[in-house]
Amino acid sequence: MEANHFYRLMCRIRFFEELVLEKFPSGVFVGTTHTYLGQEANAVGVVAHLRAEDIIFSNHRGHGHFLAFGGDPRALFAELMGKRSGVCGGRGGSQHLHWRNFYSNGVQGGIVPIATGMAFAEKIKRSGGIAVAFLGDGTLGEGVIYEAFNMASKWNIPVLYVVENNRIAQTTPIELTLAGTIAGRFQAFGIAGEELETCDVLDVYQAAGRWVAQVRETQSPAALILHTYRFGPHSKGDDTRPAEEVARLWEVFDPLKVFSRRLSAQERAAIEAEERERIQQAFEAALRDEYPLPSELGRLGENVLVPTSSSLMSGDILTLGPSFNEGRKQASGAAGGGKGIGENGVTVVHSLNRALRRALAENERVYLIGQDLLDPYGGAFKVTQGCSTEFPNRVIPTPISEAGLVGIAAGMAMRGLLPVAEIMFGDFLTLIADQVINHIAKFRWTYGEAVKVPLVIRTPVGGGRGYGPTHSQSLEKLYLGVPGIHVVAVTHFGSPQDLLLHALWQDEDPVILIEHKSLYPLPLFEASDPDFEREVDWTALGYPVYTLRLRGAPPPILSLIAYGYAAELARKAMLQLAYREEIFCELVVPTQLNPCESKKLLESVRRTGRAIVIEEGTLTLGWGAEVLARLAEQALPSLLRVARIATADCPIPASPPLEKAVLPSVEAIVQKAIDIL
Ligand SMILES: Cc1ncc(C[n+]2csc(CCOP(=O)(O)OP(=O)(O)O)c2C)c(N)n1
Incomplete structure (x- = not known):
């Protein structure tokens, strides 16, 4: 492939993502987005080696992979807008794409066994196709990927795992979550591979060429570990890194800058102008497109x-x-169950936040455990904001390991602590099903009441925000009818603070606390409601x-x-x-x-x-x-x-x-x- 084409593709991704971030606040896009700014060389260098029969399984940060694969920017913009002309007709949004042999999904980890299985099928069919699965460093926290590595190695499955280590997962730096090394994780399963510290697309291209060829020839898995940098926020406006640190990344590690030194000023200007125009046109066309019925x-x-x-x-x-x-009566309905302490004029999210702070202050046994809970971020929906500042040793940031973190919290609860675990989206309640149903809910009864598991699992649920199929569900019914666990739903008709504290202080049984995202900003019901x-x-x-x-x-x-x-x-x-x-x-x-x-x-x-x-x-x-x-x-x-x-x-x-x-x-x-x- 002509090397200048790499520059063209990297510009396409860069300008696409910049426009996404610029236009998001105007409300033209739905749900959320995770831009690929800074990582362009990875997608372009790897995807260039793939053939029509090969498969790509991408993740939440997939726009770059899609555009490098040859995906249409207009269809991608339209998908982000929820338009009929979108990649999936507007059904999926940013994180759920499928076109030709390109797939993406927004639940961390789960794509790895699926990509592995697809590659296995290609091998069985002798199609000659291989699969490439892209995953971030944070996703190395998901246990299910190791199950996939094991089988891929054992069964010689032709899949290339590309780890894009941008050294941060949402707001959590890799130092807080990774034990050992990334390479060591693959070595443990006998999977060969290479690590690369570069932002030059030609380096990525060469290394990817070696490993794609190796996977094809040996019909076995391999790993390519790309140490890279994320220049933009995790999603939009949620970057917790100091501005100077991010500015330095742009200065030193920009793959576009590195490559552009190889081009004449005219070549560079021409490519940039064309790609800028292409992206602008694509955006405007998508804007004109219609919503589906x-x-x-x-x-x-x-x-x-x-x-x-x-x-x-x-x-x-x-x-x-x-x-x-x-005949209006004066408020007489609030016989208890009204508002908790100091809740005049507060919203549901504030009320829950107060509950957590009070719990931490009043009882040393209380611990908060979950993903991205630390300040200044304070949790994806800000329910834990301020907690880690006030109680630095009792707010525990975890890897992206829902089953693992809930299991650990359950163990803490069984040994006398009062943990509150946060599952970032209720959609991921699926990942803790075995922990909840076969362990946590059963221990007390099974062990003849000799133990109890006073664990509260909080999770935001619900749609209405355009987050698409895997971030909008209300899956609590999966746990209804399971003996041994309370499932409790927050309401603004009472005090969320009191509800959460009751769930915690009952100190007996595990509780799943359902918090609808659309309730968070609502003020609490006033007993004096007209x-x-x-x-x-x-x-x-x-x-x-x-x-x-x-x-x-x-x-x-x-x-x-x-x-x-x-x-x-x-x-x-x-x-x-x-x-x-x-x-x-x-x-x-x-x-x-x-x-x-x-x-x-x-x-x-x-x-x-x-x-x-x-x-x-x-x-x-x-x-x-x-x-x-x-x-x-x-x-x-x-x-x-x-x-x-x-x-x-x-x-x-x-x-x-x-x-x-x-x-x-x-x-x-x-x-x-x-x-x-
Ligand atoms: C199972 C699951 N848990 C949590 C999330 C929320 N989430 C989306 S992206 C992300 C961080 C992923 O980090 P990493 O794998 O390093 O990829 P990066 O975002 O850095 O590209 C998190 C926690 C999710 N989508 N899926």
Whole structure:
């Protein structure tokens, strides 16, 4: 390949990523992004050796790999915007790409065994194809990759593992997480390879050539370890490194600068001008492209509930007219379960943060453990902000090892500590399933009550932000019905602080605390709310159940039952139904999902005769299905009609109109209420 073409591709990646960061704040892109600034030489040098039959499996930082593979910048921009012309029609967003033999996914580690399996298949088929898996240094914390290395070596699988060691994972420097050496990890499995400390694409090209050829010839795995630098933030605006350090990287290690010395001034200017123009054109074309329609959700979108009544679309929140506000009582509902200490005017995220600080201050047994918890970053959603500054020895930053960190936290809990583990996205609850189901939830019972595991696992869940299929889910149902663990959902109708502290101080059983991302910025419900009055009751395990009614409204004829953020949708629907349709509901908001306790729900349905259960997990076999089964078993004969609203049984797309179609909405609740009445 003509060497100047390397410069062209590196410029394409560079200008693409710069424009992404520049335009992100304007709101044209959805979800998130991880730019490849500074690492351009790696993708270009490696991908240049691949043939049509070869496979690339990339990760969250995949734009550079995609563009080096020949991917279309317009399709990539469009994917980041959630447009129909995107690489995956807007379903995946930045981290979930597939075109020809290029694949990427945003869950660390999991791609490594998959790429290995693909290479195995190519070997079995004798296609001559090999696979290349790109992974970051932080991903070396995921245990599952070692299982893949072992099998790849044992079974002689033709896969090249390319580790891009940019020396930092999100905000955590490699020194805090890597024991031994990167090369040693491969040596342990008998995998040959080479390490390279360079930002010159020609060096990468030569080394990659040797190892791609070796993998092809020997039909065995190899490793290429590229020591490199990330020039941009991890995602956008979240760089915790000192500005001078980043400026020095640009100065000394810029692969474009290094290569451009080989070009004449004219050659360089011409390539740069062409690529800049190409990227600008691609961006503008993508901007003009259309969003997909809900009808384009495809095979898995067939059961999506599309609201039919246009009169009910996208109404703003309305406050009730005076007739419904007559007879308004002074706030009497907050019999405990209201707001925690000093919570006037705070948001859900602040309330949770206060809980953690109080817990650390009040009890030396409390430890926080998880990824990127240290200040100044303070956790991906800032729930732990300030904790490591105040309690430096009791906030433990971990590698990207969900199963490992939860296992360690469980061990700490069994030996007398009170750990709070954070799983950065609820989607990664899948990675801890074995730890939770086969270990943590079972120990106490199995060991004849001789041990307890007082571990709290906190995790943000939910969609609505365009994060796409693997960062938007509400997967708590995976743990519902598992004996031995409490699953508890934060609500802004009570005190998240008190809820978290109750989960911690009960000091008996493991708890998974579900925190919907869209709740974080919401202010806590005030007992003096002008429209709603609130009643609080408690489960046997001491978790609150809230019932909300419209002040001064006629008796309710419909129960809305919802937890987490779905309860906020239900609250808005309640206002619309009352104001526009004169349909009066009461809203029951449990916080304890597992073990499932239905007393308050039954009481409500016995009063109203009708129920809609709303949740953000997928519909089939969800929490709502269990609740309705219990109502059917126990509330008859007073039960007249029931219905469920949930996320459709479809992956959650990144594209805004598609995501909106899949997730539960205020309009869907209103429409369903009208339908069943
Ligand atoms: C299983 C899992 N845990 C956590 C995350 C959140 N996350 C996304 S990227 C990232 C850092 C990855 O670091 P590294 O592997 O070094 O790659 P880099 O970002 O430096 O390219 C983290 C923690 C994730 N996507 N998947």
